[in-house]
Amino acid sequence: MSDDTPAEKAEARAIRRRWISIGEAVAVAGVVIAGLTFWSGWQDRQDAAADKAATRAEQTAQRQRVPLTTAAVDASGVELRAPADCSLESTEIRFPSAIGVDAQTTVATHRIETAWLEKPMLKLTDGGSDRRDGRIPVLITATCAADAGERSETAIYDLLWQTEAGGLIGGRSFVLRGLVRRQSGGDQRRLDAVWMGV
Numbered sequence: 154m155s156d157d158t159p160a161e162k163a164e165a166r167a168i169r170r171r172w173i174s175i176g177e178a179v180a181v182a183g184v185v186i187a188g189l190t191f192w193s194g195w196q197d198r199q200d201a202a203a204d205k206a207a208t209r210a211e212q213t214a215q216r217q218r219v220p221l222t223t224a225a226v227d228a229s230g231v232e233l234r235a236p237a238d239c240s241l242e243s244t245e246i247r248f249p250s251a252i253g254v255d256a257q258t259t260v261a262t263h264r265i266e267t268a269w270l271e272k273p274m275l276k277l278t279d280g281g282s283d284r285r286d287g288r289i290p291v292l293i294t295a296t297c298a299a300d301a302g303e304r305s306e307t308a309i310y311d312l313l314w315q316t317e318a319g320g321l322i323g324g325r326s327f328v329l330r331g332l333v334r335r336q337s338g339g340d341q342r343r344l345d346a347v348w349m350g351v
Contacts, residue, residue: 219295219306223331231329233263239297247292249348271327283318283325290347309339
């Protein structure tokens with residue numbers, strides 16, 4: 154058959170073994186690469202599903218919001234307005250406990266009346282400068298009717314106010330200036346904490 158010497162035969166066996174080892178290494182590397190590719194694809198799908206769920210949750214939350222803005226301000230108070238796609242049905246307005254004003258509910262005319270706050274705020278700001286500006290946090294639960302159904306949201310707003318010299322018989326007057334959204338959600342305890350500056 155072949156006239157190979159024992160050294161040549163040993164060398165040929167070593168070469169064959171080396172090729173088997175290289176082949177095995179390539180196969181193992183292929184399996185590892187396939188596994189990493191599979192894991193990466195699975196992870197991407199998981200991330201995409203989580204992103205999609207977060208986007209849906211945010212869109213649902215946006216659709217449920219009833220952001221109020223100032224429609225008009227006059228000496229008697231601040232008129233509230235909801236977005237155009239939402240017909241405002243009712244509002245419940247709560248004030249910080251320290252002010253001593255009861256919760257007010259509006260149904261037909263959605264306003265925060267100056268008269269609700271005038272006496273307590275003039276009393277709280279008595280002494281010092283006659284001209285002052287400030288904010289009163291108010292908790293408003295607004296309910297509106299929209300094409301997609303009824304929506305309701307509770308949020309804390311800042312009610313802007315000002316006292317001025319020259320009220321009745323040289324005293325001071327209290328006026329409301331507008332409404333600014335502070336945060337979504339909240340309750341009476343959170344409202345009182347905001348009022349106290351916590």
